[in-house]
Amino acid sequence: MKSAIAATLSVTPVHAAPAGYFELSQGAVFETGDTVVTGGKRIRLYGLQSCLRGTSYTDRSGTRRDCGEASIAVLAAFIKDTEPVCAPVAEQDDLTFVICYAAVGNERLDLAMMMITEGYGFATLRADGLPVHAPYAVAEQVARERRRGLWRFTDVQHPAVFLSHAAKNAKRAP
Numbered sequence: 001m002k003s004a005i006a007a008t009l010s011v012t013p014v015h016a017a018p019a020g021y022f023e024l025s026q027g028a029v030f031e032t033g034d035t036v037v038t039g040g041k042r043i044r045l046y047g048l049q050s051c052l053r054g055t056s057y058t059d060r061s062g063t064r065r066d067c068g069e070a071s072i073a074v075l076a077a078f079i080k081d082t083e084p085v086c087a088p089v090a091e092q093d094d095l096t097f098v099i100c101y102a103a104v105g106n107e108r109l110d111l112a113m114m115m116i117t118e119g120y121g122f123a124t125l126r127a128d129g130l131p132v133h134a135p136y137a138v139a140e141q142v143a144r145e146r147r148r149g150l151w152r153f154t155d156v157q158h159p160a161v162f163l164s165h166a167a168k169n170a171k172r173a174p
Contacts, residue, residue: 021085024100024111028079033071033121034112035095046089046097047133048112049124049159050075057153070150074120078102084111116140119149125160 024043028036033050036043053068078084082102090097100111115121116139123136131137143151150156 018085021087024079024084024086030072030076032068033075033115036075041096042094043086043088043096043098045112045115045121046099047124047131047136048115049122050115050120051122051150051156052159055157055159057150057156059153067150067156071115071120074118074149075115078111078114082109082111086111112136113139117143117148119143119147119151122158122160129160 022039024036025038028038030036031042032053034045034048035050050071051067053066053072055067056064057067057070059065082104084100084102086098086100088096088098101108102111102114103109112121113136116123116136123140124132126132143149
């Protein structure tokens with residue numbers, strides 16, 4: 001019975017945003033690979049941490065590349081190609097956290113999960129180091145093991161590790 005319900009849900013075509021959802025427009029301004037401004041509103045994909053702008057990785061030709069720009073490029077491509085719809089799940093100051101799904105063929109896919117499984121996003125971690133959404137952490141580990149996306153480069157650093165080191169160094173500074 002469960003598989004019949006899941007099959008029905010996964011093949012339902014998406015024509016317009018359902019009630020409570022909004023379309024993520026292609027005219028969005030990208031702040032990062034997880035945060036955009038659209039319709040005058042800042043939105044961030046819930047549970048997704050992109051590479052930080054200004055951090056880098058070394059590609060196979062030995063060229064240093066901006067990791068944050070790589071995350072932005074992939075998110076922009078996913079938005080352009082899949083026209084996702086989003087629903088707000090939480091608000092914090094001037095930022096709205098959203099979940100988004102994209103229609104790919106007859107399937108609905110979680111946009112944050114797409115970023116993580118392709119290796120261009122990371123699972124957001126809470127202050128205690130645990131993931132905000134455990135399935136994202138599992139997908140991240142699989143992407144890392146399979147050397148997907150940014151994980152194929154040996155010097156890619158998880159943004160949470162980078163931010164943790166920066167916070168520790170700031171506390172030590174006089």
